[in-house]
Amino acid sequence: MEFKILAPTGALGAGFGAESLALGVAMKPDVIACDAGSTDSGPYYLGSGEPKLSREAVTRDLRLLLKARDGLNVPLIIGSCGTSGRGEGVDRVAAMAREIAAQEDLTFKLARIYSDQDSDTLARRFTEGRIQPLDGAPELDLDTLISSHVVGMMGVEPIQQALRDGAQVVLAGRASDTALYAAYPHMHGADPGLTWHAAKTIECGAACAIPPSADGLFVHLRDDHFDVEPLDPDSRLTPYSVAAHTLYENANPHLIAEPSGTLDTTDATYTALDGRRVRVAGARYLPAETYTVKLEGSRLVGYQTIALGGIRDRVVIEQLPKLLPFAHDYFATKIQDVFQGRVDPDDVTIDYRLYGQDAVLGARDPQRAEPVHELGMLITVTAPTQETAHAVATFVAHTSSHLPISGYDGLASTVAYPFSPPETDRGPVYRFTLHHVALPETPYEMFSAVHEEVTG
Numbered sequence: 001m002e003f004k005i006l007a008p009t010g011a012l013g014a015g016f017g018a019e020s021l022a023l024g025v026a027m028k029p030d031v032i033a034c035d036a037g038s039t040d041s042g043p044y045y046l047g048s049g050e051p052k053l054s055r056e057a058v059t060r061d062l063r064l065l066l067k068a069r070d071g072l073n074v075p076l077i078i079g080s081c082g083t084s085g086r087g088e089g090v091d092r093v094a095a096m097a098r099e100i101a102a103q104e105d106l107t108f109k110l111a112r113i114y115s116d117q118d119s120d121t122l123a124r125r126f127t128e129g130r131i132q133p134l135d136g137a138p139e140l141d142l143d144t145l146i147s148s149h150v151v152g153m154m155g156v157e158p159i160q161q162a163l164r165d166g167a168q169v170v171l172a173g174r175a176s177d178t179a180l181y182a183a184y185p186h187m188h189g190a191d192p193g194l195t196w197h198a199a200k201t202i203e204c205g206a207a208c209a210i211p212p213s214a215d216g217l218f219v220h221l222r223d224d225h226f227d228v229e230p231l232d233p234d235s236r237l238t239p240y241s242v243a244a245h246t247l248y249e250n251a252n253p254h255l256i257a258e259p260s261g262t263l264d265t266t267d268a269t270y271t272a273l274d275g276r277r278v279r280v281a282g283a284r285y286l287p288a289e290t291y292t293v294k295l296e297g298s299r300l301v302g303y304q305t306i307a308l309g310g311i312r313d314r315v316v317i318e319q320l321p322k323l324l325p326f327a328h329d330y331f332a333t334k335i336q337d338v339f340q341g342r343v344d345p346d347d348v349t350i351d352y353r354l355y356g357q358d359a360v361l362g363a364r365d366p367q368r369a370e371p372v373h374e375l376g377m378l379i380t381v382t383a384p385t386q387e388t389a390h391a392v393a394t395f396v397a398h399t400s401s402h403l404p405i406s407g408y409d410g411l412a413s414t415v416a417y418p419f420s421p422p423e424t425d426r427g428p429v430y431r432f433t434l435h436h437v438a439l440p441e442t443p444y445e446m447f448s449a450v451h452e453e454v455t456g
Contacts, residue, residue: 037080047430085174115173
C-alpha cells in the first residue's frame with residue numbers, strides 16, 4: 001500500500017514555485033493538502049476576521065492548486081482558511097474558488113467546514129465542566145468565554161466525512177495543521193503512526209528543507225516507512241532537518257498531541273536515501289481515551305496609537321530607569337486634567353519598549369549589563385476608543401521628547417522621531433483568551449459542513 005501526498009507550501013498565499021508544483025503533480029499524488037492559517041501572527045486575525053495574507057497572493061496559489069487538482073482528479077484540502085479559520089475566512093476563500101472556477105472553466109464538488117463556536121453552546125459546555133484548561137491556561141470565566149470569538153480546532157474526522165460525502169475540494173475552518181495531510185491516508189487504512197508523523201513533517205511545506213523556503217514537499221507513505229523529498233531541485237533534506245521539525249511548536253520533542261490521540265516519535269528513525277531525500281520509520285500513534293477539541297478565542301481589548309523614536313544620548317539612556325516611571329505618573333495626572341473625568345487613567349495603558357535594551361528578552365538578556373549607546377523607543381498607547389488613544393499619544397509623544405534630564409540645564413531633547421506626525425493609529429487590538437479544550441460527545445458535533453457544486 002502506498003499513498004502519495006503533495007504539500008505545496010506551508011501556508012496558502014505564502015507562495016511556491018510553479019515549477020516545483022509541476023514536479024509534484026508529475027509524481028501523481030493521491031491528495032493535495034495545504035494549510036492556510038495559524039495563531040502564530042497573534043490574536044488580531046481571529047478577533048477581527050481579517051486575513052494576514054493578501055487576496056492577490058492567496059488567489060495566485062489557489063488558482064494553481066485548483067488547476068492541478070482538476071488535472072489529477074484528486075482531493076484538494078485546505079485548512080484554517082483566512083488565517084484564523086473563522087467562518088468569514090472560509091467564505092472568502094470559497095468565493096475565490098468560485099471566481100477561479102468561472103475563469104478557468106473548472107467544475108468540482110466543494111465542501112465548506114465551519115469551526116466557529118456559538119456562545120450559548122460554549123456557555124452550556126462551560127457550566128457542564130466540558131471545557132478544561134491546558135497547562136498554563138489563563139483563568140477563564142463565563143463572561144470572557146462568551147465575549148470572545150471562539151473557533152474549535154478540528155481533527156481528521158470532519159474532513160474525512162466531507163470526502164466520504166463526495167467533496168473534491170475541502171475548505172475548512174480552524175483545523176489541526178497535521179489533520180489536513182493525515183485525513184486522506186488515515187481514512188484509507190494507512191498506518192496511523194506513520195501517517196501522523198508524515199503529516200507533522202510536511203505541515204509547514206519546505207520549512208524543514210535546507211535552506212528553508214516557501215515551497216513544497218512530497219511524501220511516499222508506505223506500510224512501514226515514508227520517504228519525503230523537497231520539490232525545489234535546489235533544496236535538500238537531511239535526517240537532522242527532518243527530525244528537528246518535530247520540535248517546532250511542541251512542548252515535547254517526541255509527543256505531539258492531536259484531538260484523537262498522541263503521536264509518539266520516541267523510536268522514530270531518520271535515514272538519508274541520498275543527498276535530498278529522507279526515509280522515516282518507527283513512530284507510533286497512541287489513541288486518546290477522551291476526544292478533545294482545542295479552543296482558540298480572541299476578544300477586543302481596546303484601540304492603539306503608537307509612536308516610534310530613537311535615543312542616542314548616553315546621559316538620557318542612563319536616566320531612563322528613573323525617567324519612565326516619572327513619565328507614567330505624570331501622564332496619569334495629565335489624563336485626568338485633559339479629559340476632566342471623561343477618561344479613567346486606569347483604562348489607558350502607556351507602554352515604552354526600548355529596542356536595544358530589554359525589548360526582546362527583558363531581564364533574561366545575558367548582555368543586559370553591557371553599555372548601550374543607542375536605543376529605539378516604541379511608545380504604545382492603548383485606550384477604550386481610537387480617539388482617546390490618539391489624543392493621549394499626542395501629548396505622550398510630545399512630552400517624551402523633552403523629559404527633564406538631571407545634569408542638563410534648560411530644555412533638552414530626549415527622543416528623535418523619524419516621522420511627522422509621530423503618532424500612528426493601529427486600530428483595534430485583541431488578545432487571546434483561551435488555552436483550553438472542549439470535550440465533545442463526537443468528533444463531528446462542533447463542526448458543520450455545507451456542500452455545493454461549483455461549475456465554471
